[in-house]
Amino acid sequence: MKVLITGTGGMGAHISKVLIDNNVDTSLYGTCRQTEAISKIVDIDKIEMHKGDILDAAKIESVIKDNDIDHIIHTAGPRATQCRNHDYVNESETGIRVHTMGTNNILEAARKLGVKRVIYTSTGSVYLANKVHPPDGTLIKETDAVVPFDSSDIYASGKVACEYQGFNYAKAYGIEFASIRMAHVYGPWPGEMGRGRSVGEMVDAFLNDQEITVEEQVAQWTYLYDLAEEHYAALTSPNLKHGIFNAGSGTISGLSDVKDILGKKGDVSKIHVDTSKPGSKKFPFDMSAAADKLNFKNKYDLEAGVENLISYYSKK
Numbered sequence: 001m002k003v004l005i006t007g008t009g010g011m012g013a014h015i016s017k018v019l020i021d022n023n024v025d026t027s028l029y030g031t032c033r034q035t036e037a038i039s040k041i042v043d044i045d046k047i048e049m050h051k052g053d054i055l056d057a058a059k060i061e062s063v064i065k066d067n068d069i070d071h072i073i074h075t076a077g078p079r080a081t082q083c084r085n086h087d088y089v090n091e092s093e094t095g096i097r098v099h100t101m102g103t104n105n106i107l108e109a110a111r112k113l114g115v116k117r118v119i120y121t122s123t124g125s126v127y128l129a130n131k132v133h134p135p136d137g138t139l140i141k142e143t144d145a146v147v148p149f150d151s152s153d154i155y156a157s158g159k160v161a162c163e164y165q166g167f168n169y170a171k172a173y174g175i176e177f178a179s180i181r182m183a184h185v186y187g188p189w190p191g192e193m194g195r196g197r198s199v200g201e202m203v204d205a206f207l208n209d210q211e212i213t214v215e216e217q218v219a220q221w222t223y224l225y226d227l228a229e230e231h232y233a234a235l236t237s238p239n240l241k242h243g244i245f246n247a248g249s250g251t252i253s254g255l256s257d258v259k260d261i262l263g264k265k266g267d268v269s270k271i272h273v274d275t276s277k278p279g280s281k282k283f284p285f286d287m288s289a290a291a292d293k294l295n296f297k298n299k300y301d302l303e304a305g306v307e308n309l310i311s312y313y314s315k316k
Contacts (some may be wrong), residue, residue, distance in 0.1 A: 187224025
């Protein structure tokens with residue numbers, strides 16, 4: 001197996017590490033702006049690094065052909081906070097173009113060059129339950145409704161469009177395709193990160209006895225290590241033709257819970273969580289499909305993840 005991972009951010013780096021640890025021939029394709037950060041996660045001497053644009057179809061095809069790639073994990077694309085008009089950066093047009101056209105470039109290259117399987121990194125933001133809340137206690141299943149046509153969430157709509165493309169190519173051309181719908185990400189990553197960086201910032205401040213205030217975020221916090229492992233499980237699962245798989249911890253918690261975990265380790269009087277703003281309601285994933293079809297189960301609950309982050313930041 002020879003695998004190309006698109007996207008040279010935290011997800012691509014951690015998936016690369018899992019592949020290298022399992023002796024998989026691995027190549028990374030992307031902007032390569034964060035090579036130093038990647039080197040803190042995986043030995044980059046053991047992977048092939050290819051600098052290129054996900055919108056450059058010819059370059060992608062050249063890399064796949066020259067490296068005899070037969071499997072692809074497609075993580076490349078702007079974060080949610082770079083696509084939504086109410087978030088930090090309003091780059092909606094770029095978000096749509098990079099997500100949808102970038103995914104099409106990957107799928108078309110896979111079709112032309114005989115790539116067997118494509119794993120796509122999607123998001124739990126696609127679920128309608130994020131906007132129209134089901135009854136309390138509901139677990140979100142992969143078969144649940146996704147955002148409708150009149151949604152204002154450009155990021156979620158773009159991800160759904162990419163999933164449709166993947167299933168179109170799976171049905172039309174026989175490319176094996178799986179979409180991994182990830183929940184809220186946190187974990188060790190020294191490069192650029194979305195809102196999940198708050199957990200690491202809290203741990204770092206705790207270890208260095210620094211004052212910090214973070215805005216409460218109630219979410220399905222899911223550790224990077226588990227997310228990378230689930231991608232690997234989808235990559236190597238036998239008899240997988242096409243499917244959607246939730247990727248989440250299965251529990252909802254907040255940064256206040258992170259503070260409570262840190263409080264078991266020492267003084268948290270300088271760690272402040274601002275709970276003044278009401279957050280949106282969240283619902284955990286049903287993870288039974290990943291367990292049944294991918295033989296995958298998470299290893300890290302929030303406490304185990306925070307403890308691992310303490311170990312990571314202690315060594316920095």
